[in-house]
Amino acid sequence: xxxxxxxxxxxxxxxxxxxxxxxxxxxxxxxxxxxxxxxxxxxxxxxxxxxxxxxxxxxxxxxxxxxxxxxxxxxxxxxxxxxxxxxxxxxxxxxxxxxxxxxxxxxxxxxxxxxxxxxxxxxxxxxxxxxxxxxxxxxxxxxxxxxxxxxxxxxxxxxxxxxxxxxxxxxxxxxxxxxxxxxxxxxxxxxxxxxxxxxxxxxxxxxxxxxxxxxxxxxxxxxxxxxxxxxxxxxxxxxxxxxxxxxxxxxxxxxxxxxxxxxxxxxxxxxxxxxxxxxxxxxxxxxxxxxxxxxxxxxxxxxxxxxxxxxxxxxxxxxxxxxxxxxxxxxxxxxxxxxxxxxxxxxxxxxxxxxxxxxxxxxxxxxxxxxxxxxxxxxxxxxxxxxxxxxxxxxxxxxxxxxxxxxxxxxxxxxxxxxxxxxxxxxxxxxxxxxxxxxxxxxxxxxxxxxxxxxxxxxxxxxxxxxxxxxxxxxxxxxxxxxxxxxxxxxxxxxxxxxxxxxxxxxxxxxxxxxxxxxxxxxxxxxxxxxxxxxxxxxxxxxxxxxxxxxxxxxxxxxxxxxxxxxxxxxxxxxxx
Numbered sequence: 185x186x187x188x189x190x191x192x193x194x195x196x197x198x199x200x201x202x203x204x205x206x207x208x209x210x211x212x213x214x215x216x217x218x219x220x221x222x223x224x225x226x227x228x229x230x231x232x233x234x235x236x237x238x239x240x241x242x243x244x245x246x247x248x249x250x251x252x253x254x255x256x257x258x259x260x261x262x263x264x265x266x267x268x269x270x271x272x273x274x275x276x277x278x279x280x281x282x283x284x285x286x287x288x289x290x291x292x293x294x295x296x297x298x299x300x301x302x303x304x305x306x307x308x309x310x311x312x313x314x315x316x317x318x319x320x321x322x323x324x325x326x327x328x329x330x331x332x333x334x335x336x337x338x339x340x341x342x343x344x345x346x347x348x349x350x351x352x353x354x355x356x357x358x359x360x361x362x363x364x365x366x367x368x369x370x371x372x373x374x375x376x377x378x379x380x381x382x383x384x385x386x387x388x389x390x391x392x393x394x395x396x397x398x399x400x401x402x403x404x405x406x407x408x409x410x411x412x413x414x415x416x417x418x419x420x421x422x423x424x425x426x427x428x429x430x431x432x433x434x435x436x437x438x439x440x441x442x443x444x445x446x447x448x449x450x451x452x453x454x455x456x457x458x459x460x461x462x463x464x465x466x467x468x469x470x471x472x473x474x475x476x477x478x479x480x481x482x483x484x485x486x487x488x489x490x491x492x493x494x495x496x497x498x499x500x501x502x503x504x505x506x507x508x509x510x511x512x513x514x515x516x517x518x519x520x521x522x523x524x525x526x527x528x529x530x531x532x533x534x535x536x537x538x539x540x541x542x543x544x545x546x547x548x549x550x551x552x553x554x555x556x557x558x559x560x561x562x563x564x565x566x567x568x569x570x571x572x573x574x575x576x577x578x579x580x581x582x583x584x585x586x587x588x589x590x591x592x593x594x595x596x597x598x599x600x601x602x603x604x605x606x607x608x609x610x611x612x613x614x615x616x617x618x619x620x621x622x623x624x625x626x627x628x629x630x631x632x633x634x635x636x637x638x639x640x641x642x643x644x645x646x647x648x649x650x651x652x653x654x655x656x657x658x659x660x661x662x663x664x665x666x667x668x669x670x671x672x673x674x675x676x677x678x679x680x681x682x683x684x685x686x687x688x689x690x691x692x693x694x695x696x697x698x699x700x701x702x703x704x705x706x707x708x709x710x711x712x713x714x715x716x717x718x719x720x721x722x723x724x725x726x727x728x729x730x731x732x733x734x735x736x737x738x739x740x741x742x743x744x745x746x747x748x749x750x751x752x753x754x755x756x757x758x759x760x761x
Contacts, residue, residue: 191216195256195264207265208256210302210364215253215268217360219246221353222275228349229283232342237282245275265303269313272296273320279350280324284335286346291354293321298361401433428478458586462498462612463506465531466491469541472507473529476514484524487514492532498612499539505583506607509591512576513543513603520547520601533609538589541605549597558593580605636756639663641682643673643699644717645691649740653686653717656745660752670699674706681708684755686738689718689729697732704733713755717742 192212196205222242229238248271255264276296279287300313327333338346408420473489480487517527525546534540550558559577581591588608595601638661642653650666657664665682667673670691685703689696696716703709715736716729726737735755742748 191253194253195259195261204261206364207303207305208261211261211265211268212253212256213360214272214299214303214357215249215264218272218357219249222246222249225349225353229346232346233336233338235336238336241278245271269296269300269303272299273316276317277320277324280320281327281333282336283346283350284328284343286335286338286343286350288347288350288354289321289324291351291358293317295354295357295361298358302361302364398433398437401430404430428481431478458502459504460500461503462500463503464498465495466497468503469510469529469531472510472514476511476518479515480518480527483518483521485518485521486526487518487529488526489529490531492530494533494536495531495539496609496611500610500612501607502583502587505587509580509583509605510541510543512580513591513605516576517543517545517547517601517603521545522547534606537609538606539609540607542602543605544600544602546600549599550593550595550601551597552595555593555595559591636661636753638683638752638756639680640665640684640686640752641673641677642666642686643670643691644686644688645669646688649688649717652742653748656742656748657752659745660749670694670702674702674709677706677709682712684752685709685712685714686717687714687734689716689720689725696729700729700733715751 192209194212195208223246226239226242226246229242230236232238249268252264252268252271255261255267273296276287276289276292280289280292296317297314300310300317304310304313404426408422408426469489469491473487477487514527514529521527527546528542528544530542530544532540532542559581577591584591584605584607589606591603591605593601593603640657640661640663642650642657642664644650644653644666645668647668650668654664654666665676665680667676673685687696687699687703691699696718700714700716703712703714713735714733715738716734717738717740718725719740729737736751738748738751
């Protein structure tokens with residue numbers, strides 16, 4: 185039984201989406217069970233008809249159905265599904281032709297139609313498969329009427345016996361199809377309804393948060409730029425507060441989008457891997473507190489950071505995930521705090537085995553009945569007049585669990601709340617220096633001796649993205665070309681072949697895979713490394729493009745020179761040698 189269950193789940197190890205996993209299981213079941221039945225029925229039909237054709241044919245069908253399971257094992261799911269459908273369809277035609285009425289054609293057709301709806305998701309595929317089945321049924325009816333091909337000779341009693349056996353087996357297969365519908369299809373519909381409701385909440389809340397940050401940026405830009413009174417080239421006066429407000433508005437937008445992306449990964453079962461590195465605790469927390477003090481200044485909220493003396497200088501943790509947790513908690517604390525109050529960040533040890541971080545605000549507090557509800561997506565307290573995505577706490581607790589810790593909350597309504605992050609303590613050491621661009625390469629565009637000896641081609645249809653990439657690259661490499669389409673890029677490459685290509689994934693009228701294929705099969709570019717630059721940060725897309733031939737992948741927006749430098753330096757001839 186264990187081996188049978190393992191066979192039924194063949195190929196599902198790489199699938200995260202429940203619907204796809206279920207489809208693969210259905211294909212395996214509808215290949216394995218009929219294969220077993222066909223293997224058994226071969227000798228039975230031979231004993232009844234006396235024809236070797238009725239023995240060998242079911243065994244051939246059983247053998248081909250096992251190939252479908254092997255295709256699923258190799259993750260060729262579409263081929264496995266199509267092969268299973270075709271084998272059953274031709275089996276319907278063969279047995280209907282050579283067994284006549286005894287083949288129980290009506291029952292098999294009903295089974296195949298139900299199987300088609302389970303097997304194929306697209307309406308076009310369902311229509312084609314059912315049309316194919318109806319054509320087979322029509323041909324069999326025509327043959328039965330005109331006697332074009334006679335069925336195998338057998339006595340009437342033998343025909344009734346075969347009809348009874350096949351009817352029993354087909355009924356069993358139809359019950360299996362109905363079982364899939366009752367267990368999976370209804371659950372799938374219910375999940376779709378829940379997802380639809382969640383999507384509506386997601387759109388409303390996310391658009392609210394994005395609109396708030398965008399309004400901040402737009403209002404500041406309106407103060408700077410007035411088409412009616414500003415001449416082209418005229419200097420515009422800006423101040424520090426406005427620039428800092430715009431900066432943190434963009435950080436808020438990035439935080440919302442990162443939370444949305446992380447939530448989609450959690451819901452699909454795709455968990456981020458843990459990347460451990462050494463962190464200098466006091467410096468790390470001090471920088472976050474100082475950075476978000478600008479956000480606190482909007483409400484005259486002070487951020488006070490205190491780290492106990494027994495906390496080690498370095499710890500080992502996932503820096504990126506801890507950063508997401510801290511900024512989510514800090515952002516919420518500032519937003520929920522009253523004006524002219526203090527947000528306190530306190531880092532300490534618990535039993536010399538756990539590092540803890542408290543973030544305490546002086547806001548309205550949370551009612552006890554809502555303490556756990558606030559960690560669910562899209563949930564916030566009623567009558568709350570503050571901005572919140574409803575995702576930050578969900579993501580933060582998920583990351584804490586992934587890192588072996590937890591986030592808890594305690595609150596006194598009317599006085600404030602304290603969120604506590606706990607993580608297993610592992611003392612670190614001084615980390616090795618990271619690869620970063622030399623100061624002269626970043627700040628002095630004339631220092632040619634410090635530039636990487638690379639000739640880079642940037643392919644992007646967005647003029648702003650091309651401008652940013654070119655501005656960053658001219659501080660790092662010896663030569664840069666830009667193109668707004670693949671055709672222009674190929675023309676430039678013919679004039680001066682590049683050492684490296686930065687390729688946008690989404691261009692008008694052509695897919696990213698098609699562009700990558702044309703570059704990799706271009707006679708002068710086949711060996712040129714290609715780094716995909718795209719706002720699509722899904723792990724599935726990144727893995728898919730790398731498997732298709734991409735040499736690297738950068739997620740937009742590329743905001744720092746170090747981020748770009750650390751990727752392209754891998755392909756520098758001087759470093760490689």
